[in-house]
Amino acid sequence: MSPVLEVRDLVKEYPVRGGLLRRETNTVKAVNGISLTLERGKTLGLVGETGCGKSTVGRCLVNLVTPTSGAVLLDGQDLSKLTAKELRAARRRIQLVFQDPYASLDPRQSIASILVEPLQLHKLAQGQESQRISELAELVGLSQSVLEQYPHELSGGQRQRVGIARALALEPEIIVLDEPVSALDVSVQAGVLNLLDELQVRLNLAYVFIAHDLSVVRHISHEVAVMYLGRIVEQVTTDKLYENPLHPYTKALISAVPVPDPRIERSRQRILLEGDLPSPLNLPAGCSFKSRCWKSTELCDTLPSLNAQDEHFVACHHPEKA
Amino acid sequence: MAEVTAVAKLPSNGRSKFLQRFIRHRLALLGGLTLLFLFIACFGAPIFAPFPKNQQDLLLGPVPPSFEHLLGTDDLGRDYLTEILYAGQVSLLLALSVALVSTAIGVLVGVLAGYKGGWVDNLFMRITDLFLVVPAIALLALALQGLGRSPFSIVLVLSLIGWTYIARVVRGQVLSLREREFIEAARVIGANDRQIIWKHVLPNLGGVIAVNVALAVASAIIIESTLSFLGFGVQPPQTSWGNMLSQASGLIGTSKVYLLYFPGLFILIAVLAVNFVGDGLRDALDPRSGSGSMQGRKRK
Amino acid sequence: MTHNSTNETLLEVNDLSVFFHMREGEDFFAIRNLSLSIARGESLGVVGESGSGKSLTSAAIMGLLPANAEVSGSIRFLGQELIGAKESDLRELRGKRLAVIAQDALTALNPVHTVGKQIAEAISVHDNNLSKSELRSRAVDLLDLVGISQPETRVDNFPHEFSGGMRQRALIAMSVANEPDLIIADEPTTALDVTVQAQILDVLNRIQDRTSSSLLLITHDLGVIAGFADRVAVMYSGDVIEEGGVDSVFYETAHPYTRGLLGSLPRLDARNRSEPLYRIPGFQPSPAQRPEGCSFHPRCSIAVAGKCDTEIPIVHRAGPEHVARCHLVKDQEAN
Known part of the structure; x- marks a missing residue:
């Protein structure tokens, strides 16, 4: 099966300006050469901590951010080589759901007006817009009365459902979900996660699920890529990653997540990382994790490449034993 | 305290809440009614004014306020109230036009x-x-000298100077709006810049904008x-509150000084009323104002 | 994780209610008949979703409620009644016997003073017999205690020179400076990444071991509670609806809300897509619009009509040292 989405060597640099003339003095590589593939109907989890570049990847995918280099291919079509008109059509196929459901809804628009906007922009369901938005509301489990309300009158969970419905309005094949449940309370989060599961099966959607919560990612993703300072350090099918992490960073990350089970918690060994994330302005040469890694040697002064054994990708000179 | 704000009741309907807040603002309501009254009186002058416009009574000459002439008469024996109402047409219309034109330019530039x-x-x-650095009054005087002093050129010149303030305010707002996620969300669903500006x-x-129009009216009157x-400004024989004031300025120290007071009083009332309306609009349009506020109440 | 906890009760909250007078709309109880207790050296976790009143509870204990709040009930700390106590007495307690670790380390630190100076100030407010150099060396010790490397140089840094995790450590250093009896930590790790959260929780653990302080940990994360607390109180819409030792609450869960909450959590140790998550229908009512009867009944799958929707449930004993506010819990014999 050919992948619906392919990312090749994606790089995004941001200029850092300084001095009196605000000249470009340096660049920060928010995303530093990332390649991904996504199959139709599957979920790829993208995890990492603050500043690892996962959100920038998401924004590059929907073209909110223009990559510095590298390519995003939709069904083999390079998005950067499309004309403006073709790009507009391509955009329909890949949509984004934001983290903060309140900030991403225009406070002055009713829910109906928010949902009808994408239809009007792409001339979809012409003449039957109101019927279509009712369908969309139903699809995400919102009652029809919500359509006449405004974002501030809804609960957090309802707002996020509106965000999902807006993305679905364009009948995309891929949805990039940028921390879609991290602003929600746990009891509400469960409903949204179940909804995402259901929609995926029903509409054969592919998800890029960006999150920092490893428990949520394990629940929802088929495959997980772990990012650290702009690079993917490990990528493999979900259960394999959690049961047998090969990269020391992945191992530390997983060990740090608390489990809601006192007995298990008491028996767990935490790996406490030393120090803080290095500044992206001043990355160490070689492996960027070496400054905090308990296994680092001289070998780590050279950049490890992302190598695979049995489809388990890891970028480390001293991986754990598989 | 997040818990506390979460508890405050949400408005059930944006528009009715807006009206409630505006009406609760007593001064704004008072200002609004005063303004309405002024507009009706001035533009309804052919109906409401006690005498026809420019009706001279040279035999009568200037008389102080009386029952027949509520605000007295001027040198030519014209009823002063009638004159002020007609002059108000010019002043108010000028101010309103300036406010609208300068706001339109300012919003366009700011956005x-x-x-x-x-x-x-x-x-x-x-x-x-x-x-900001050029003294506005001097610039105005120069420009009007060059362009002529018709009401049209006054509106033009005042607007050309007045737009900068609103442009700055709007620019600041747009800068922060631009970063909001719902603007990005619109871009993701394929809206272009023009569509985003109009719709979001x-x-x-x-x-x-509403607040600025109110404040601009006040400053344009002044x-x-x-x-x-x-x-x-407005040249005789056309009258405005301003040039009535100017014509009466020589009367300080004489018994006819009331001719100076009355146009000044109307200017004062109009400006105050517009300012109150502006304040009210600002508070009413801010959803955080008023209802459910946890501050400002001491424990009993 | 049981620390050197004894049976001496340090803090006892009885029938605490916080009532809000609103300028508009109806007055309401934000917290209703809440009871809690903490023994010396013990960690009590208070867990709840946003709007459950957990932060308000800590504000009430600290005596820092907004002006339109009316408090009733009793909060006894070290045998002293705090409700109605003189402001000067409360000030004496706060920061010395009773310390708070704030959630937002960036705004809680003053950007124009060095971290060391702020720690020194926290000490000297309650003990002004120390010389400048003594204060400084205490500050260095404290930074060392919370795991900041090179404390001798770090003590002269400004807050913006610290990372988020280090700022949180500095705040902890400030709050434990006077070896308080009780530390209230309100979502101390919510804004932090998991690896940093693990470091911070480790620091709190070590401090507790060393000083035998008690800890009131307010969080929305049941995982943090499971790993950290001795006992847990679950809050819902202004009430504590279940309270007990962590093991009994997690394994012999009595209240349907707690059960729902645990069931709705995706777990790190559950296989991928094993089954849909449990979803509690509806959402938590704000205390201003609390339904009649049990405030959870509209969302409860086992609510009994005519009982749960009319009567406010009383506290039932679900097991030894384990109580739940639910009509459907059968009282167990006290042992």
Whole structure:
């Protein structure tokens, strides 16, 4: 099966300006050469901590951010080589759901007006817009009365459902979900996660699920890529990653997540990382994790490449034993 | 305290809440009614004015306020109340036009500068800086000298100077709006800049714009009066509150000084009323104001 | 994780209610008949979703409620009644016997003073007999205690020179400076990444071991509670609806809300897509619009009509040292 989405060597640099003339003095590589593939109907989890570049990847995918280099291919079509008109059509196929459901809804628009906007922009369901938005509301489990309300009158969970419905309005094949449940309370989060599961099966959607919560990612993703300072350090099918992490960073990350089970918690060994994330302005040469890694040697002064054994990708000179 | 704000009741309907807040603002309501009354009186002058316009009674001459002539008469024996109401047409219309035109220019410039950023922003903001450092009254006087002093050129010149303030305010708002996620969300579903500005940016500027129109009316009334008083504004025989004031300025120290007071009083009332309305609009359009506030109440 | 906890009760909250007078709309109880207790050296976790009143509870204990709040009930700390106590007495307690670790380390630190100076100030407010150099060396010790490397140089840094995790450590250093009896930590790790959260929780653990302080940990994260607390109180819409030792609450869960909450959590140790998550229908009512009867009944799958929707449930004993506010819990014999 050919992948619906392919990312090749994606790089995004941001200029850092300084001095009196605000000249470009340096660049920060928010995303530093990332390649991904996504199959139709599957979920790829993208995890990492603050500043690892996962959100920038998401924004590059929907073209909110223009990559510095590298390519995003939709069904083999390079998005950067499309004309403006073709790009507009391509955009329909890949949509984004934001983290903060309140900030991403225009406070002055009713829910109906928010949902009808994408239809009007792409001339979809012409003449039957109101019927279509009712369908969309139903699809995400919102009652029809919500359509006449405004974002501030809804609960957090309802707002996020509106965000999902807006993305679905364009009948995309891929949805990039940028921390879609991290602003929600746990009891509400469960409903949204179940909804995402259901929609995926029903509409054969592919998800890029960006999150920092490893428990949520394990629940929802088929495959997980772990990012650290702009690079993917490990990528493999979900259960394999959690049961047998090969990269020391992945191992530390997983060990740090608390489990809601006192007995298990008491028996767990935490790996406490030393120090803080290095500044992206001043990355160490070689492996960027070496400054905090308990296994680092001289070998780590050279950049490890992302190598695979049995489809388990890891970028480390001293991986754990598989 | 997040818990506390979460508890405050949400407004059930934006529009009715807006009205409630506006009406609760007593001064704004008072200002609004006063303004309405002034408009009706001035523009309904052919009906409401006690005498026809310009009806002279040279035999009568200037008389102080009386039952027949509530505000007295001028040198030519014209009923002063009638004159003030007709002059009000010019003053109010000028002020309103200036407010609308300058707001329109200001919003256009502010939105473009704030939304586009880069050199567009730099250019527009340097222009507004320029207006800040040039003494406005002198510039106005010069421009009117050159352009002639018809009401049209007064509106033109006042607007050309007045837009900078609103442009700055709007630009600031747009800069922060531009970063909001719902603007990005619109871009993701395929909206272009024009569509985003019309559907998402302008509606969210509604409050700022409404407030600014009110405040601009007030300042235009004052500037027009100042200019007319200095002789650069509305030219006789056309009358405005400002040039009535100017014509009466020689009467200080005489018994006819009331001719100076009355136009001044009308200017004062109109400006105060518009300012109150502006305050009220600002509070009413701010959803955080008023209801459910946890502050300002001491424990009993 | 049981620390050197004894049976001496340090803090006892009885029938605490916080009532809000609103300018508009109806007055309401934000917290209703809440009871809690903490023994010396013990960690009590208070867990709840946003709007459950957990932060308000800590504000009430600290005596820092907004002006339109009316408090009733009793909060006894070290045998002293705090409700109605003189402001000067409360000030004496706060920061010395009773310390708070704030959630937002960036705004809680003053950007124009060095971290060391702020720690020194926290000490000297309650003990002004120390010389400048003594204060400084205490500050260095404290930074060392919370795991900041090179404390001798770090003590002269400004807050913006610290990372988020280090700022949180500095705040902890400030709050434990006077070896308080009770530390209230309100979502101390919510804004932090998991690896940093693990470091911070480790620091709190070590401090507790060393000083035998008690800890009131307010969080929305049941995982943090499971790993950290001795006992847990679950809050819902202004009430504590279940309270007990962590093991009994997690394994012999009595209240349907707690059960729902645990069931709705995706777990790190559950296989991928094993089954849909449990979803509690509806959402938590704000205390201003609390339904009649049990405030959870509209969302409860086992609510009994005529009982749960009319009567406010009383506290039932679900097991030894384990109580739940639910009509459907059968009282167990006290042992």
